[in-house]
Amino acid sequence: MVQALFGSTPFQTQGGDRIVSKAVGAAIAALFKRSEKVEANVRAEPVAKLLQGSVDGFDFIGQGMLMYNGLRIAVMELYLEAVSIDFGAIFAGQVKLRQPTQATMRVVLTEEDLTSSFNTPFIIDKLQRLQYQGQPLKFSDTEMRITPEKKLHLQSQVRVGDSNQPISLNFTSQVDIEERRKIQFTDVSYEGDSEAVSLGKALIDHVNNLLDLDKFALDGTLLRIDRLRIQNESLIFYGAAQINRFPQMKKR
Structure with a gap:
């Protein structure tokens, strides 16, 4: 794998930081099913510090990322300060931390990301765990968009139990962050009949219990959100990640 990533040029004749950057970028990209663009930059001065596993800083920017569970991310940025890694593991295509580290992050989700994600089997399965009036639900044609008032609008066709007549779900809400980890739909305005x-109120209660970052974080990581902005028809999250160990590559 090392040869495939770096060619046959010895480490000593290349920029060691570029070699490690490529390896770390490839390891992160492997956590996703698909990525349109991945850039990683490891900083070490002098470069010889890398041989002891010392890194002054590390930046990662990914675009058009598709997770293995089907969730989409338009942009993900991670910025780590000084960190200690197992240098020997790099050449096995792995990233191993010698100790936990902290990173600041920025994540962007577009309307298309939100709509696509809410129609994945991963999310639909979680939504359909809600029972309404003692009956299971079936969701289809879910669409999410961001309004000019910077609110989130959701519409979906929901069948209750064995009914062939769907209920048109339609509501608009604000999006807030609670306890730095819970994404909440608040100040909800419902449309339609009683x-x-x-049904919309029952779904909001269910979704607000569902959207907890601790339930979605990659193995070995802890995510917290400090600020949420709605801009250019996108949700932009700013926060921090505690990385106790580098997540393992997803098995195909």
């Missing part, structure tokens, strides 16, 4: 409103 049945649609009742």
Whole structure:
């Protein structure tokens, strides 16, 4: 794998930071099913510090990332300060931390990302765990968009139990962050008849319990959100990541 990544040029004749940057970037990209663009930059001065596993800083920028569970991320940025890594593991295509580290992060989700993610089997399965009036639900044609008022609008067709007549779910809400880890739909405005409103309220309660970052974080990481902005028809999250160990490559 090392040869495939770096060619046959010896480490000593290349920039060691570039070699490690490529390896770390490839390891992170492997955590995703697909990435349109991945850039990683490891900083070490002098470069010889890398041989002891000392890194002054590390930046990662990924675009158009698709997770193995089907969730989409338009942009992911991670910025780590000084960190200690197992240098020998780099040449096995792995990233191993000698001690936990902290990173600041920026994550962007577009309307298309949100709509695509809410229609994945991963999310649909979680939504359908909600029972309404003692009956299971079936969701289809879910669409999410961001309004000019910087609110989130959701519409979906929901069948209750064995009914062939779907209920048109339609509501608009603010998006807030609680306890730095819970994404919450608040100040909800429902549309439709009483049945649609009742179902919508039940769904909001379910989704607000579901959208906890601790349930979605990659293995070995802890994510926290400090600020949420809605801009250019996108949700932009700013926060921090505690990385106790580098997540393992997803098995195909």
